[in-house]
Amino acid sequence: MAATDHSQQIKQDSQEYLITALLQLLQTTNLNDIKVTQVVKKAGVSRMAFYRNFETLEDVLIAYFKPKIDAEFKLVINRVPQNEKMTALGEFFSEISNTMALAVKRNYEFIIQNIFNENMTNFYDVVLNWNDFSPIQRKYWTRFMSAGVYAIWREWLVGGQKESLNDIHTLIADFQTATLKALENEKHR
Missing domain, CATH: 1.10.10.60 (Homeodomain-like)
Known part of the structure; x- marks a missing residue:
């Protein structure tokens, strides 16, 4: 042993x-x-x-980033209280902001984005009831939201985090709610 x-x-x-x-x-x-x-x-x-x-060298980066990103999504999926979630997200973004800028500069951002996309798909599968949606709606709405949310976080991180974390979080929640409502309205036409 x-x-x-x-x-x-x-x-x-x-x-x-x-x-x-x-x-x-x-x-x-x-x-x-x-x-x-x-x-x-x-x-x-x-x-x-x-x-x-x-x-591969990409596997090394996956081993570094995946546990960090997975842990942040776990907080959201497990519905940790808002203040705890925002504190944890703030610490995470503070830690990863320089790394994100370097990932863009050194051509390995795709690794972070792939891990993020996997987590977004898992997140939506856990928190949303997909019974009333077609497989096409589910697939493409999830991809759309994942790309959009990633783009917002990326811009905010690389752009110097000028807006508050809470403002960005609220903006993303508003986009998710609005686009999901639009998808729901589509099925009633």
Whole structure:
């Protein structure tokens, strides 16, 4: 049992070293220009350790971003009280704003957006009753809202967060409500 715990700790350490190394390299280099060799050298681990943990450099970034983004969506899905949710979102956005700007600059924003889109689909599947909607309405409304919500958060984060978090949150809620009502009205025509 102790050997298993030890090997798990080594694996976790290797993952953390690789994530840290890649994030450091991304400070000065585009994702497309970084090689696994550079990451393992900076992390102080072997190529074998890399491939035991990840298949691609994108997988390293997914391992970093997915738990963070998933946790924020979990707060919303679990209907955490508004003040707690806004505090957690504020901390999250404060932490991720520089990273988001870097993701845009270094060509790995698509990873964040894909994780966000997966979470938006899951969110709408959990919180909305889709029984009265067609599969086409469900699919495309979810994609529409996901793209729009992402674009608002992205603009707000990269644009320096000039508006309050509460104002942005309210704006998104208003858009969701209005477009859902429009979709409901469409089925009654």
